[in-house]
Amino acid sequence: MKKSAWLPAVIAPVVVAGAVAAPMIANASSDPIAGTNPSAADVIASIAKSSDAKYSGKLEQTSDLGLPELPTGSGGSSLEGDASDALGLLTSSHTARVYVDGADKQRVQLTQQLAEQDVIRNGSEVWTWDSKERTATHVTLPKDAATPDGTTTPSDVAKQAITAITPSTTVSKPKDVRVAGHDAWQITLTPKSSGTLVGTVRLAVDQQTGLPLRATIEAKGQDDPAVQVGFTSLQYGAPAARLFDFTPPSNAKVETKDLSDAAPNANGDGTHRQGERSGDEPTFSGKGWSTIAELPAGTVDRSSLGVDATGLLNQLTKSVDGGRAVQTSLVSVYLTDDGRVLAGAVPVSALVAAAK
Template sequence: MKKSAWLPAVIAPVVVAGAIAAPTLASAANDPIAGTNPTAADVIASVAKSSDAQYSGKLSQTSDLGLPELPAGSGGSSLEGDASDALSLLTSSHTARVYVDGATKQRVQVTQQLAEQDLVRNGSDVWTWDSKAREATHVTLPDHVKESFQDGTMTPADLAKQAIAAIRPSTTISKPTTTSVAGHDAWQLVLTPKSADTLVGSVELAVDKQTGLPLRAAIQADGQSEPAVQVGFTSLDYGAPAARLFDFTPPSGAEVTTKDLSDAADHAGSHRGAHGTGTDDAPTLTGSGWSTIAELPAGTADQGSLGADAQGLLGQLTRSVDGGRAIQTSLVSVYLTDDGRVLAGAVPVSSLVAAAK
C-alpha cells in the first residue's frame, strides 16, 4: 500500500466529523444548543447542524497503544518505508492543518520530515498528494454521493433519537458537562461500553456549544487513565477559508493516478446487510456493538509476498497463536490467519481466534 493511502487514517476524524450526520440535514436551523442544561440527544442533534460550518484550524493526533515508537519513513532503518509510515501513525503524534468550507469542500495537510501529504475535496473531485513520493491520486465521486448531501428528509431531532436508540443497548451515555477546546466552550459526552468483552473503556466527545462542531474525540482503553487515541483542535477560527485552498493541480513530473467513480452504482444498501454477510468491498462483521469483529477474506494478508524487512517487522510486532499470528494493543487486536484472512476488533486476541474457527 502506498504511503498516501494512509493519509485518510490521520484525517478521517476531521473530515468525517463534520459530515457523517449532517449532509442530509442542511436545512436545519444553525442555532446554538438551547438552554444551559441540554440532553445527550440535544448535543448529538447539534452535530447534525454543523455540516455547513466554515473554519480553519490545527489538529493534533496522539496514539498510545503500547507499541514501540517508530520513525515515519524508513529513514535508513531496516524497515520498509510503507510499513514504517503506517505504524508511525499508531505510535507517535501528528499534526494537521484543516480547512473546511461546508460539506463538500475540505483540505487537510499533514506535514512531517520536510514532506507533505494532502487530501483535497472540491465538490465531486478528490485529490490526494504525497510530496515525498511525488504521487497524486484524483478521484471523481459517484453521483449518489453528491445527491446524498442534498436530501433533506430528516430533522436533527429525528437523527438524534435514532442515534441514541442505536447506542443505548450497548452503551451508557453521560449527561453533558462543560469543557473548553482550543478556546471554544464545548459540551462533553462520555460513552461507556456496557460489555466486558471489549478493550474500549470509554469514549469522550467534545462538541462546540455554539456551532455543534466536534472539537475533540478521545478513546480510552479499559483500565488505562490516559487516552489510547485522541484527536482534537489546538486552534480553530471560524470563517470561510480562501477559495484557492480547494483547487489542486499536481506539480510537473508528478505521477498521477485517476479513478473515475462518477458512474458507480450505489452499493450502500448491500453494505447495510445483516452481520455475517459481506461484499467484495466490505468486511464480514460478527458480534455486535463494541465487540464487533471485522473479517477480510482469505488472500487478504499474503505473508509470503512480503519482503525480508517486512517479514522481520511482522515477526517483531506479532506473536504466534493458534492458526496464525496476532497483535493485541491496549485498544485493538489484529489476527492474521495462516490462510490469509485478517480479523480485527476492539476485543482480545482470543475472541478473534474463536471467531475465525
C-alpha cells in the same frame, strides 16, 4: 499508502462498535445547546447541524496503544514503507491543517519533515498529493458522494461513536469544557460490555455550532488516552477559495480514477447496497463494542512479504493458534494462516475463537 489513509484504522474500535448498535437520537431535541443543562441527546443531535460549517483549524492526533518503538534496520536506518507509516501513526503524535467550506469543499494537509500530504475535495473532484513520493491521485466522484476515507477528524469519530449509544453504552451528563478557545459540552460514552478493550469515549462538541472539537478514546484499565484527536486552534469562516484548487507539478506521477458513472446498483459512492457483496468486504460477528470484523481468505499473503516486512510482522505479533496476532491496549488484529484478517476492540482470544 499515505499516512492519512491509515488514520481511520486508529479508530477501528469505534467503527466496529457502531456497525450494529442502535442510535439514541431519534427523538432528540434539535434546539441550540448553548444554554444551561442540555441533555446528552441534545448534544448528540446538535452534531448534525455542523455539516455545513465553514472553518479553518489545526488538528493534533496522538496514539498510545502500547506498541513498541519503530524498529530500525541495519545501520540504524528506519524501516521504510507502509508498515513504517502505520507504526508512525500508532506510536507518535501528528498535526494537520484542516480547511472546510461546507459539505463538499475540504482540504487536509499533513506535514512532516519537509514533506506534505494533502487530501483536497472541491465538489466532485478529489485530489490526493504526496510531495515526498511526487505522486497524485485524481478521483471524480459520483454526484452527492461522500469524500473517500482519508484523515480522521473529531467529527468522524463522533459520528461513528454516537451510533453505539443504546443498549450497549452508558452516556454521561454533559460537562462544560473549553477546547481550542471555544466553549464545548463534553459527554462520556462507557461500553456496558465486559468483553471489549474500550474503556470510555469522550466527545467535546462546540456549544454554538455543534461541531465536534475533540474525541478521546481510553482503553479499559488505563488512565491516559489510547487515541485522541482534537483541534488545538479553530477559526470559523469560509477559507480562501484557492485552497480547494490543486494542480499537480509537471513532474508528478498522476493516477486518475473516474467514478462519476458509478454502477446503478451502487450507493453513489461506489459502495454496494445492503445484501449486495463484491466478495472482499468484511463480515461481522458479535455485537456492540465487542463486534469483530473479518476479511476473507487471501487478504494477506505472508509468503509474499519482503524480508523487512516479515521481520516487522514477527516483531509486532506473536504466534497463536492458527496464525499470528497482536493485541494493543485498544484493538486486536489476528492474521490467520489462510490469509484472513480479523480485528476488533476485543482480546486476541475472542478473535481466535471467532475464526474457528
